[in-house]
Structures are given as structure tokens and as C-alpha cells.
Amino acid sequence: MTYDVVVIGAGAAGLMCALTAGYGGRRVLVVDHANKAGKKILMSGGGRCNFTNLATAPANFFSGNPHFCISALKRYRPEHFVELVERHGVDYVEKAPGQLFCADSAKEILRVLLTECDWAGVDIRLQCSVEGVERRGEGMQVLTSLGRIETGAVVVACGGLSIPTMGATGFGYDIARQFGLAVTDTRPALVPFTLTSQWKARAAELAGVSCDIAVATIRDGRCLGPGRERRYREPMLFTHRGLSGPRHRLNGRRPRRSTPGG
DSSP, X not given: OEEXXXXXXXXXXXXXXXXXXXXXXXXXXXXXXXXSTTHHHHHHHHHTOEEEETTOOGGGOOOSOHHHHHHHHHHSOHHHHHHHHHHTTOOEEESSTTEEEESSOTHHHHHHHHHHXXXXXXEEEOSOOEEEEEEETTEEEEEETTEEEEEEEEEEOOOOSSOGGGTOOSHHHXXXXXXXXXXXXXXXXXXXXXXXXXXHHHHGGGTTOEEEEEEEOEXXXXXXXXXXXXXXXXXXXXXXXXXXXXXXXXXXXXOSSOOTTO
């Protein structure tokens, strides 16, 4: 089999990449070891998929190269994706300012992406495991359970380590290392705080209560100072297990280890 582009991963990023390349005149193949495309899409936003945030801006991102997100966000704005879902007749609601969710089900977003891939002529092969990626002259060769695939380019969009019960692995990191790319040490992120022992008991009666808070980045116990500090302000929610809220965005940065009782 020969394709211009092979995309590894049939999630949101992989499908969006594939349909864009397909509309650009490329012959595209998407492969995924799962039995269904977009599994994380279906569970996101409590099953209703929080598919974009109208307030998305470069200041919301941590990066060693801040210019990258500036360029990316200028080329494809949240409004562009909203226009796409509206063309497909997807009803959506704005839960918090700028946060858009499907009015019915996350299945609608997956339907949009799969339909666009179909219209763009993208081939999707599920339950297809990738056994290796090799450079072949000016192109690439992908070794899969379906056989060898020759391609001009390989896009790795197989996600990170989160939710291994849904098939997540470190395969993408392995490919990056194979081709000499630096890989940042991973640690849990985008997770709530789970309280234990007496702290959980103290907060039990507050489950369901939300309050407005501000969260700022710190290093070695000190704020980072003017121009370097990241500060977020939005509601924090007490849950039956702990706390949920804006610290999701910061949890991947600090701390590396949890404190006793939290």
C-alpha cells in the first residue's frame, strides 16, 4: 500500500490532520489499534464534548517556544471550528463564558470529523497496530499488522499516557526518541485534587459548592514575578472526592509530588 501521508491515531488531532491533508489533495491513511475512532472525544466533557473555548489565547499556554502557539492560533481560530460544526447542524451550548459543549452528545463532533474525512477521501483502518516506523530514502515505511505501507510522511497523533484503560500508550514517545527528538519527562496533569483522611471529611458537606478563586504559578515557594507569572481566575468546585477547577491547567507544572493528606 502506498499513501502520501499516514496518520497514526484516529483521535481528534489525527482526524483533523487527515481531513486537512485530504482536502489538500493528499492520499491519506489513518491507522489506529482501537476498535473505534475518537474514543476520548466520546468521553470528553462528560459525554458532551467541550469542543472549543472562544477565549483561547496564547497566554493560556505554557511553552518553551511561545511563538508557536501564536502562529497556530492565528491560522486556525476557535471560530473556524464553530463554523465547521454549524455547517453540520450540530447544536451546542455555552456553559461557562466561551466554553462550548454539544447540546446533545459528543457523538456529534465525532460524526463531523468522520464525515469530513470521508468527503476528503481519507482511508481509516481500525484495529490496525503499528509495529515500527522506518525511514526509506526520501520517504517512510510503516510496519503494521496489515502489512508494509510506503508513504511520503508520517504524522504521529496517538496521544499521551492518559487513560490507559482506553488504549493509551507511550508509543508516540518511543517514535520521537527513535528519530532523535527530545521528550520531556511526563507526569500527571489535567487532574483534580483528591482529598484523603480528615481533609476529605471536612470538605464532605461542601460537595457541589463552587467559589471563585485565583491560582498563580509559583517556583520554589515564590511567585515568578512580573511578566513571568501565570494567573487564572474561575470557579473551584468541591466534589465528593476533593477539588476540581482551574488548577487543572497548572497541575502539569507544579508540584511534582503531592503533600500529605492531599
